[in-house]
Amino acid sequence: MAYNLKEWTKRPERFTGGHRLCAGCGATPVVRTILRALKPEDHAVISCATSCLEVSSFLYPYTAWKDSFIHSAFENVAATISGVEATYNAKKRKGEKVDETKFIAFAGDGGTYDIGLQALSGAMERGHDMVYVCYDNGAYMNTGIQRSSSTPKFAATSTSPAGTVIPGKLQRNKDLTLIMMGHHIPYVAQTLPLGNFKDMSEKAEKAIYTKGAAFMNILAPCPRGWRYETSKLMDMAKLAVETCVWPLFEIIDGDLTLNYIPKNKLPVADYLKPQGRFSHMFQPGNEWMIEEVQQQTDRQWEMLLKLNDMK
Amino acid sequence: MAIRDKLSGNEAVSIAMKQINPDVVAAYPITPSTEVPQYFSQYAADGLVDTEFVAVESEHSAMSACIGAQAAGGRSMTATSAQGLALMWEMLYIASSYRLPITMATINRALSGPINIHCDHSDSMGARDSGWIQIYSENNQEAYDNFIQAVRIGEHPDVMLPVMDCFDGFITSHKVENILLMEDEEVKKFVGKYNPPYHLMDKANPMSMGPLSLPMYYFESKRQQAEVMKNCIKVIEEVAADFEKVTGRKYGLFEEYKMDDAEVAIVIINSTAGTAKEVVDKLRSQGVKAGLLKIRVYRPFPVEQIVKALSGCKAIAVMDRADSMNGAGGPLFTDVTSAMYGRVEGVKAINYIYGLGGRDVKVDDIEVVYNELLEIVKTGKVKEVFNYLGVREG
Amino acid sequence: MNIGKTVATQTWQEMTHGSHVFKAGSAAEFQTGDWRSHKPVWISEKCKQCMLCVLVCPDSSIPVNAEGNIEGFDYDYCKGCLVCKAICPFKAIESEEA
Numbered sequence: 001m002a003y004n005l006k007e008w009t010k011r012p013e014r015f016t017g018g019h020r021l022c023a024g025c026g027a028t029p030v031v032r033t034i035l036r037a038l039k040p041e042d043h044a045v046i047s048c049a050t051s052c053l054e055v056s057s058f059l060y061p062y063t064a065w066k067d068s069f070i071h072s073a074f075e076n077v078a079a080t081i082s083g084v085e086a087t088y089n090a091k092k093r094k095g096e097k098v099d100e101t102k103f104i105a106f107a108g109d110g111g112t113y114d115i116g117l118q119a120l121s122g123a124m125e126r127g128h129d130m131v132y133v134c135y136d137n138g139a140y141m142n143t144g145i146q147r148s149s150s151t152p153k154f155a156a157t158s159t160s161p162a163g164t165v166i167p168g169k170l171q172r173n174k175d176l177t178l179i180m181m182g183h184h185i186p187y188v189a190q191t192l193p194l195g196n197f198k199d200m201s202e203k204a205e206k207a208i209y210t211k212g213a214a215f216m217n218i219l220a221p222c223p224r225g226w227r228y229e230t231s232k233l234m235d236m237a238k239l240a241v242e243t244c245v246w247p248l249f250e251i252i253d254g255d256l257t258l259n260y261i262p263k264n265k266l267p268v269a270d271y272l273k274p275q276g277r278f279s280h281m282f283q284p285g286n287e288w289m290i291e292e293v294q295q296q297t298d299r300q301w302e303m304l305l306k307l308n309d310m311k
Numbered sequence: 312m313a314i315r316d317k318l319s320g321n322e323a324v325s326i327a328m329k330q331i332n333p334d335v336v337a338a339y340p341i342t343p344s345t346e347v348p349q350y351f352s353q354y355a356a357d358g359l360v361d362t363e364f365v366a367v368e369s370e371h372s373a374m375s376a377c378i379g380a381q382a383a384g385g386r387s388m389t390a391t392s393a394q395g396l397a398l399m400w401e402m403l404y405i406a407s408s409y410r411l412p413i414t415m416a417t418i419n420r421a422l423s424g425p426i427n428i429h430c431d432h433s434d435s436m437g438a439r440d441s442g443w444i445q446i447y448s449e450n451n452q453e454a455y456d457n458f459i460q461a462v463r464i465g466e467h468p469d470v471m472l473p474v475m476d477c478f479d480g481f482i483t484s485h486k487v488e489n490i491l492l493m494e495d496e497e498v499k500k501f502v503g504k505y506n507p508p509y510h511l512m513d514k515a516n517p518m519s520m521g522p523l524s525l526p527m528y529y530f531e532s533k534r535q536q537a538e539v540m541k542n543c544i545k546v547i548e549e550v551a552a553d554f555e556k557v558t559g560r561k562y563g564l565f566e567e568y569k570m571d572d573a574e575v576a577i578v579i580i581n582s583t584a585g586t587a588k589e590v591v592d593k594l595r596s597q598g599v600k601a602g603l604l605k606i607r608v609y610r611p612f613p614v615e616q617i618v619k620a621l622s623g624c625k626a627i628a629v630m631d632r633a634d635s636m637n638g639a640g641g642p643l644f645t646d647v648t649s650a651m652y653g654r655v656e657g658v659k660a661i662n663y664i665y666g667l668g669g670r671d672v673k674v675d676d677i678e679v680v681y682n683e684l685l686e687i688v689k690t691g692k693v694k695e696v697f698n699y700l701g702v703r704e705g
Numbered sequence: 706m707n708i709g710k711t712v713a714t715q716t717w718q719e720m721t722h723g724s725h726v727f728k729a730g731s732a733a734e735f736q737t738g739d740w741r742s743h744k745p746v747w748i749s750e751k752c753k754q755c756m757l758c759v760l761v762c763p764d765s766s767i768p769v770n771a772e773g774n775i776e777g778f779d780y781d782y783c784k785g786c787l788v789c790k791a792i793c794p795f796k797a798i799e800s801e802e803a
Contacts, residue, residue, distance in 0.1 A: 009756045010773045017765040017782025018732035023740060024786030028763035043514035045383065055523040057732065060532075060724050063519035064732035068511040071521035072378050072405050079372035083335060083379025083387065084511060086363035090334035090385055091512070094361045099514035119375065122368030197760045223786075231787035234761060410723040471722070509727065517729040524724055527713035532724045534717035 003201050011036050012066075014044075019064040020056040024230025026220035026237075027053050027135045029193045030200070031106065034133055034216075035067075037204035043067060044102045045084050049077035049111030052142040053135065075115040078123035078132055081105045085128045102208050103130040109150035110140040113176050124183040124213045131207040131214045134176065137222035145225045149174045152245075153296070154289050155277045157225070162280040167289060172296060180215040181251045187212075188251040191259075192219035192237045199248055199259055206250070219246045227276025239271040244301040255311040258304055265301075268294045313491040313558070320448075320483040323455040323490055324390070324416045324476070325350035329360055330498035331462060333414075334385030334505075337365040337376035339395060342428045343480040344418040347390035370395035374402035374413075381411040382520055384510030386462070388413065392480055393420035396434045400441070406473045407442030408536055409520055412465030413473040415443075416458060419581065419632075420480040421668040429669020430480040432580065436633040436642045438475070442536055444543060445610040447580045448478040449566075451488045456560055457607075459493070462502045463550045470543045471507075479582040481669070493558060501557055540611045547608055564613040566605040567620055569595060573602025575684035576621065578647055579630040580606045583665070583672050587630075590677040601681055606643065614650040621651065626659040626687040628680045630700075632666045640697055659687050665700040676701050737764065741785030741803040747777040751797035758789035758798065 014035040021028055031053065038044055044067040048054040054071045057064040072080045081103050091098045107116055112134040120132060139157045140146040147160035153172045156162040160169035177190045187210040189203040200218065207214035221236040223229065228236060240246035243266045248259040269290050272278040281289045318326070325347050328336065336355075338348035348366070355364040363380075367373045373389045380387035391399065396417060406413055417435045421427040435445060446461060448454040454476060461474035478484065493501070509518055524532055544564065551562040566584070569591055570576060579587055584605040594601040604620055621627055629648070631641020639645065644662035651658060663680055666672045680700065687693055721727065754774050759767045766783035767775050790798040 005756055005760075006773050009759050009769050010771075013765050013768075015765060016730045016733040017779065018735040018737060019764075020737065021763060023763070023784035024788055025763045028765075029761050032765065033760065043512075043517070045511045047379065058519055058522045058726070060522035060524045060528045061721070061726055061728075062732040062735050063522070063726045063729065065519055066517060066730040068513070068517045068729075069519040070379065070382050070511060072375060072409075073401055076372060076375035076402070079367060079375035080379040082365060082367070082372070083337060083376030083381075083385075084383040085379075086335040086337070086365050086376065087380040087383035087385030087387070088512060090361060090363040093363070094334075098512060101512060101514070118368060119372050122372055125368075126365065193761065196755075196757060231791040233763075233786075233788045234792045408723060409725075508722075509725065516727070519726040519729070520723070522724055522726060528715075528720070528724065531715060531717040531720045535720050536723075538717070 003198050005196050008036055008201060011040050014038070014066045015057070016064045016066065018062065020059065021052060022224055024223045024233055026137060026193065026222055026233055030133070030135045030218050030220050033193070033197050033200045034104065034204045037201055037208055038102060042102055043099050044104055045070070045081070047071065047077050047081040047084065047105045049107035049116055050074035051108040051111055053106055053108065055142065074111055076119045077105045077107045077111060077116060078119040081130050082123045082126065082128045085130055103128070104208070105130060105132045107134055108142070109134060109136040109138060110148045113149045113174055121183065124180065124185050124215060127185065127213050129212055131216065133216045133218060135218050135220040137220045137225060138173070139225050141222050141225045150176070153293060154281055156280060157277070167280060167286065177217040181256070184254065185213040185215060186210050186253055187214040190217045190247065190249050192240060192246055193234060194237055194241060203250060225277065228274050232274065236274070239266065242266045243268045243271040243297065245271050245297055247301065247304055249304060256304070256307040257311065258308040268297050312494060314494065316490050316492055317487050318451060318490050319346070319485050319487050320451040320454045320478050321346035321418070321485065322350055323451045324458050326492060327455050327458040327498070328388055329354045330493070330495045331386070331459070331502050332360050332499070333362050333388045335363050335365060335377065335380035335387040336389065337367050337373045337380065337387065338389045339367050339370045339373045339391070341370065341392050341395040343420055343484045344390045344392040344395070344416065346484070347416055370398040371402060374399040374406060377413045378402060378406050378409065378411055381413050382409065382510065383512050384507050386505040388415065390416035390418065392418045393422050393434045396438060397422060400438065403438055403441040403443060408532070410471040411473060412471055414458065414461045414465060415473065415475045417475040417477040418480050418484045419477055427668040430482055431632045431667045431669070433633040435475065435477045439610055439642060442472065442540065443610060444472055444474040446474065446476050446608055447606055448476060448483065449582055449584050449605060450483055451490050454478040454483055455490060455492065456554065456558070456562065459498055459501060460550050460554050460562070464543065464547050466505055467546045468508070470539065470546050472539060472543065477581070482582040497557060501554070544611055544613055562607060564608045564616050565620070566607060568603040568605065570602035570604060570620055572600055573623065574600040574625045574688060575627070575681060576602040576604055576624045577628045577630055577680055578604045578606065578621070578643065580609065580632065580643060583630065583632070586672055586674060587677045589674055590681060594681055599685065612646050612650070617647065618650050618654045621658060622655040624658050626684040628661050628663055628684055630663050630665055634664045634667065659693055661687070661693060661696050661698060663698045663700040670701050672701060736781045737784055738780045738782060741783060743785040743787055743800045744803040745778055745783065745785065745787055745790055746799045746801060748797045748799060751795050753795050755794065757792050757794070761788045761792055763788065
């Protein structure tokens with residue numbers, strides 16, 4: 001059904017309080033929104049890669065998940081949920097009674113861009129009827145803010161610290177969402193927590209109810225790793241969109257559509273400035289770093305605009 | 312009514328899989344186990360099974376998918392060798408600790424490096440403490456029979472553990488031998504339907520698997536798992552007894568070959584037992600009281616039973632087709648001698664590492680071992696505990 | 706390590722099979738409200754029931770009643786991040802020291 005905020009917030013909560021994620025965590029609003037997109041009558045089997053989300057939501061003997069849930073390891077959530085879905089298909093083929101079930105995988109950027117990329121690619125290529133949700137906070141937050149291949153250029157992390165010789169992470173982050181586009185799956189989307197969550201909610205519903213493999217890349221600000229005040233979660237997300245650092249788009253059967261084109265694109269510095277991980281970029285003499293990020297962001301945005309015009 | 316056929320070990324196990332008709336087979340090619348998913352995918356392509364065949368992109372994902380499939384209430388299976396098993400390592404421990412009775416054909420091959428595709432047991436021996444039940448098979452018939460029994464053993468409500476059926480790469484996996492197959496219906500009846508007490512697909516009873524277990528719980532969970540492993544000996548024996556009723560083929564925890572009055576014996580695993588039995592027969596014909604103990608169930612390790620079987624010997628040689636690289640003998644030697652310590656006195660024990668990377672083991676080689684044992688009995692002295700058989704010495 | 710109110714007394718025989726958890730949503734039994742250093746306060750007369758705070762709350766601490774309205778906070782879980790206060794368009798959420 002079309003997104004109706006008032007109706008959707010009446011849907012049952014599928015992820016309880018009492019989990020141990022940090023105050024102000026950006027991952028939980030993501031999880032709650034994805035699960036809210038499930039029809040209330042549908043059961044889900046959810047799998048989660050080892051991550052902040054996993055270790056904080058499921059500490060023996062407490063689980064925050066109201067649907068069935070399985071965690072097995074870090075790099076294999078896509079393979080684990082593939083197996084669950086395979087059993088579902090086999091039972092149906094055998095004519096056994098099985099409840100209508102949706103299959104959702106969650107993983108952080110470390111579990112997706114890096115160690116889990118192979119299993120993700122395999123599962124997407126095989127086309128399991130599942131949704132893979134990457135909650136991307138741009139570093140290995142669970143182990144203490146180490147750099148991942150999603151960490152933005154120049155960000156200071158505990159393994160790419162800003163020093164006197166090396167100014168934070170030297171490499172650009174990968175464009176995972178477009179890598180997923182290359183898998184020719186029916187649905188790929190990039191989103192983040194924004195405004196009334198319409199964008200994320202509608203994309204989640206499409207992803208869950210599209211037959212076949214779907215992938216969602218969702219920016220999930222992390223107050224600890226990004227070093228901003230916990231209350232600023234939604235400000236960070238909004239700035240990511242308005243600066244085109246994290247554009248909103250979806251790819252349906254290969255056609256890319258930008259879901260939001262800012263009228264007045266803000267400079268990337270507006271996004272970088274409030275985050276402690278980029279503070280060294282604002283020291284005198286480091287202006288080139290901000291300029292470089294601006295250029296790269298502009299170029300990426302122009303490419304997306306071209307893809308948007310192609311369909 | 313048994314079906315007579317001539318099959319390789321890989322095809323025999325594939326046929327067992329087909330007859331069982333599991334929910335999910337997830338596998339990745341690796342020599343010498345590759346034929347198993349090849350045969351099986353053809354069965355799926357021809358509609359001979361209802362199974363979802365998942366051609367995963369790695370062995371790590373093969374085991375991960377089996378974990379997901381079994382957790383969802385399905386019966387899942389896979390096959391692998393060497394590097395494939397090594398890549399699964401992490402997931403082996405998770406499968407057993409989650410109590411998921413996955414069945415795996417482990418076709419023994421040497422671990423790299425250097426890379427080698429031929430038989431030794433370094434792959435499965437490395438997984439000996441992963442919490443899987445390990446059953447070893449000397450030949451094609453045993454590989455087939457043990458695979459079918461493995462399903463019943465693992466899924467028994469008192470067990471609920473994964474099981475690997477290990478047999479020798481190329482020697483057993485590719486060699487075509489005579490075999491007696493069970494009827495399809497007989498197999499289906501023997502393994503029964505998989506009815507796990509809980510699973511992820513049960514909408515009315517949602518559950519969570521795989522928690523973070525902090526120090527206040529982790530130890531108890533491992534203690535529970537260890538107890539299950541200890542107790543599954545009884546189930547393995549019961550399943551073997553039922554199997555004998557159906558097929559007439561008898562299986563124990565190990566095979567005792569001419570052990571009744573044996574003074575010298577070797578303890579061995581898998582196909583080389585066949586060669587060694589020839590030597591035992593030859594020695595017996597010469598009046599030498601030689602015997603052989605072939606391990607079938609290696610995990611759990613049947614301590615009391617093995618000690619009892621070996622307690623009448625004067626000298627034994629434990630044969631390892633894997634080196635522990637520790638200066639203290641191969642894994643089987645360590646287990647056998649640990650079992651005997653404090654339980655039986657006066658049995659001299661030596662260790663031979665043999666057949667690494669597919670090095671052929673001939674009758675002559677095995678004779679060297681028995682001759683050494685006879686020398687020990689004669690002199691009462693052990694020259695060297697740790698020995699290598701069939702390696703070129705400088 | 707925060708072990709909260711959990712007191713582990715189970716013997717290994719009493720542990721669940723494979724450490725599985727059969728009570729869905731049981732984390733609700735574990736309260737995280739004592740993590741708070743700031744406490745959000747709902748000002749009912751200013752609230753327009755726009756529900757934005759419900760969506761952003763990382764701790765599912767703003768329950769929605771059968772009519773689809775909110776009635777304040779569930780302080781059992783609220784960790785005091787104040788994302789709700791920051792996004793409220795009507796200044797209907799204030800805060801105080803916890």
